[in-house]
Amino acid sequence: MVKCATCAVKNKCRKDLKCELIKPKYGKIKHVVGVISGKGGVGKSTVTGIIAVQLRKLGYKVGVLDGDITGPSIPRFFGLEKERTGYAPTEVKDAYKFVPVETGLGIKAISMNFMLGEEEEPLLWKGPVLGNVLVQLFTDTDWGELDYLLIDMPPGTGDIAMTIMEQFPVDYLVMVSTPQSMVSMIVQKVVNMAEKLEIPVKGVIQNMAYFQCQGCGERHNVFTNNSAQSQADKMGLKLLAELPINPEFTDYLEDGQAERFAATNPEYDVIYEAFKTDDEEIYARNKAVKKKVIPFL
Numbered sequence: 001m002v003k004c005a006t007c008a009v010k011n012k013c014r015k016d017l018k019c020e021l022i023k024p025k026y027g028k029i030k031h032v033v034g035v036i037s038g039k040g041g042v043g044k045s046t047v048t049g050i051i052a053v054q055l056r057k058l059g060y061k062v063g064v065l066d067g068d069i070t071g072p073s074i075p076r077f078f079g080l081e082k083e084r085t086g087y088a089p090t091e092v093k094d095a096y097k098f099v100p101v102e103t104g105l106g107i108k109a110i111s112m113n114f115m116l117g118e119e120e121e122p123l124l125w126k127g128p129v130l131g132n133v134l135v136q137l138f139t140d141t142d143w144g145e146l147d148y149l150l151i152d153m154p155p156g157t158g159d160i161a162m163t164i165m166e167q168f169p170v171d172y173l174v175m176v177s178t179p180q181s182m183v184s185m186i187v188q189k190v191v192n193m194a195e196k197l198e199i200p201v202k203g204v205i206q207n208m209a210y211f212q213c214q215g216c217g218e219r220h221n222v223f224t225n226n227s228a229q230s231q232a233d234k235m236g237l238k239l240l241a242e243l244p245i246n247p248e249f250t251d252y253l254e255d256g257q258a259e260r261f262a263a264t265n266p267e268y269d270v271i272y273e274a275f276k277t278d279d280e281e282i283y284a285r286n287k288a289v290k291k292k293v294i295p296f297l
């Protein structure tokens with residue numbers, strides 16, 4: 001179905017152009033999953049990394065596209081901040097493809113920070129340019145064969161999130177939140193946006209939902225005494241997992257060992273369980289909807 005109602009260029013519609021979602025030029029991707037939050041700092045990039053690790057543990061071939069172009073965190077999660085993207089020739093003269101950086105577990109990652117001289121260098125680009133760059137990172141990377149490509153999306157409902165939701169072949173979104181009604185309200189905006197753009201939402205992961213005391217062993221809520229389940233119910237989303245706030249995680253992250261920590265810490269088995277069964281229902285629905293949009297102009 002052509003999403004003309006929400007198309008950014010509907011007034012300049014060019015009937016001669018075929019409306020369709022973008023595709024990777026090099027390689028095959030079975031499923032594209034967007035990981036998104038409404039608000040910044042709730043742990044979306046961290047959760048993207050943890051999902052990637054758990055999908056890898058399930059035996060899938062996994063890639064991660066760091067879609068948070070101006071605030072990329074994926075290289076740090078995987079301890080790859082010193083790595084740089086390679087370039088390989090293509091069949092077309094003078095055209096090159098990006099070679100993703102591989103993590104310890106063999107996850108293929110691509111991020112704008114792999115292309116900068118220094119990781120602190122800011123990108124002084126505006127929305128449309130950022131959107132084009134993101135499209136190019138997706139289409140021009142040599143992904144090989146992937147079962148899942150996770151996109152770490154920028155927070156909120158701005159330009160880049162719109163570009164991803166309208167033009168990328170996203171199978172479904174995973175919401176990341178913290179159990180606070182202030183955050184849930186903003187996440188709800190993203191849920192409503194997804195609904196308008198006809199993208200299914202698999203459910204919500206409540207990050208930093210509790211703290212497990214190492215002294216008494218008890219689990220304490222961090223933000224609220226309302227359960228993560230009741231917050232998820234309010235948003236009308238399936239609760240996929242609750243994750244603890246864990247200071248040890250930050251230590252591992254700062255040592256470049258977050259991937260290993262996420263792979264070996266039983267706290268993250270809940271994510272493994274949540275992604276164990278494939279989302280046949282969602283994929284079947286997407287096939288039926290046959291999404292199409294105006295290509296990026």
Ligand SMILES: Nc1ncnc2c1ncn2[C@@H]1O[C@H](COP(=O)(O)OP(=O)(O)OP(=O)(O)O)[C@@H](O)[C@H]1O
Binds near residue numbers: 037039068154243250
């Ligand atoms: N469950 C957790 N336990 C401990 N620290 C965490 C947890 N989740 C996230 N953090 C830390 O919180 C900080 C913010 O996390 P992260 O970068 O994943 O957030 P984000 O939602 O992607 O932020 P933004 O969208 O604003 O870039 C990071 O330093 C991360 O290490």
